[in-house]
C-alpha cells in the first residue's frame with residue numbers, strides 16, 4: 295500500500311523488516327531497512343527508483359494498484375546498485391520504450407548490471423524534465439555519493455529532494471517520516487550509514503552540500519532511498535552531514551582488540567582503566583573484534599577523537615580480525631583521529647609493530663609507539679598499561 299509523501303507524490307517501495315545483513319554479509323542492519331521507490335502522479339507519471347531484486351515480484355504485483363503501468367511516462371534511476379534498481383528488469387518488460395533517466399555513469403552501470411539497452415536518457419546537473427502542472431524534475435549529479443552513477447532528483451513546487459543513499463538509514467519503518475520514528479534508532483542508523491558507507495567520500499559530501507546551498511533550492515522534504523524521509527528535521531540531517539564530512543569527532547575513545555589467550559584483552563582493560571583515571575568525562579568503548587559487530591565498532595571509531603587497536607603477535611603478524619579492521623579503516627579514511635597500537639607477544643613481537651606501521655601508512659596519526667608486553671601481563675605489567683592509558687588520554691585531550 296502506498297503512503298502519501300506530499301500532494302501527488304507517493305512512497306511505493308518495500309519495508310524489509312527481516313534484513314540483518316546488507317551488501318552480502320558486509321554490513322549489519324540491526325533495524326532492517328527499506329528500499330524506497332517514489333511515484334509522482336502529475337500530468338506525467340514518473341517512478342523514481344525501484345526495490346531490491348528479491349522483492350521485484352512483490353513490487354510488480356503491488357504497483358498496478360497504485361498506477362496503471364501503461365501510464366508511467368518515465369523512470370528515474372538515481373543509482374544503479376541493485377537494492378534500488380533490482381526490479382527494473384521486470385518493470386521494463388511492461389514499459390520497453392519508456393525513457394529511463396539516469397546520469398551518464400548510470401547508463402554504464404545499468405548496462406553493466408542488466409545488459410539491456412533500454413531507452414536511456416542520460417542527464418547532467420541542471421537538466422530538467424517537465425512533468426506538467428507547472429512542475430519539473432531537476433537532476434543533480436552526485437558522483438561518488440556513493441557510486442560514480444549516483445544522482446539526486448529534485449521536484450520543483452513540492453520542493454522534494456530525492457537523494458538516494460545520501461541521508462538514508464537502514465531502518466525498517468512504515469511511518470515514512472523521520473519525525474515519527476524512534477529518534478535513538480533513527481540517528482544511530484543514520485550515523486552508522488555515514489560511517490560505514492558514505493565516509494570515504496566526505497570531501498565530496500562537503501562540496502555537494504555547498505553546491506546544494508548555492509543552488510538555493512527550497513527543500514521541504516528529503517526522500518532518501520533507505521529509511522525515513524526528513525521533513526521537520528531537514529536542517530538537522532544536513533547539519534549532521536556537514537559535521538560528519540569534516541573530521542568528525544566526539545569526546546570519545548574506542549579500544550578495539552582481539553586476543554587468543556586473554557593477554558591482549560587484559561592490556562585493553564588496563565589501558566581503559568588508565569584512560570578513565572585521567573579523564574572522567576570521555577566516553578569509552580572497549581570492543582573485542584571477535585565478539586562485537588564490526589560495523590558498530592567502526593561507527594564508534596568514527597565518533598571517536600582517538601582509538602587504540604590491539605593484537606597479539608600471531609605468526610609474525612597481527613591477528614586477521616585486526617588486519618581486516620585496518621583494511622576497512624584504510625578504505626573509510628576517517629579524518630582527524632589519533633591512534634595507537636598495543637598487544638601481547640611471546641618472542642618476536644611483530645603484531646603490535648605491524649599495527650603501528652599500518653596505522654601510519656593509512657594516514658592515522660599515532661600519538662606514540664604504543665605498548666607491547668611479553669606473554670601474560672603481571673601486576674607490574676598491568677600497572678604499566680594503566681599508566682600508558684593515562685598518558686594516552688592526556689595526549690588526545
Ligand SMILES: Cc1cc2nc3c(=O)[nH]c(=O)nc-3n(C[C@H](O)[C@H](O)[C@H](O)COP(=O)(O)O)c2cc1C
Pocket residue numbers: 552553554555556557558559605606607608609610611638639640641642643644668669670
Ligand atoms: C599460533 C600462534 C602463533 C604465534 N606467533 C607469534 C609470533 O610470530 N611472534 C611472537 O612474538 N609471538 C607469537 N605468538 C605468541 C603470542 O603472541 C603470545 O602467546 C601472546 O601472549 C598471546 O596474546 P593473547 O593472549 O592476547 O592472545 C604466537 C602464538 C600462537 C598461539
Ligand SMILES: [Fe+2]
Pocket residue numbers: 373375440459
Ligand atoms: Fe548504494
Ligand SMILES: [Fe+2]
Pocket residue numbers: 375377378459519520
Ligand atoms: Fe542503497
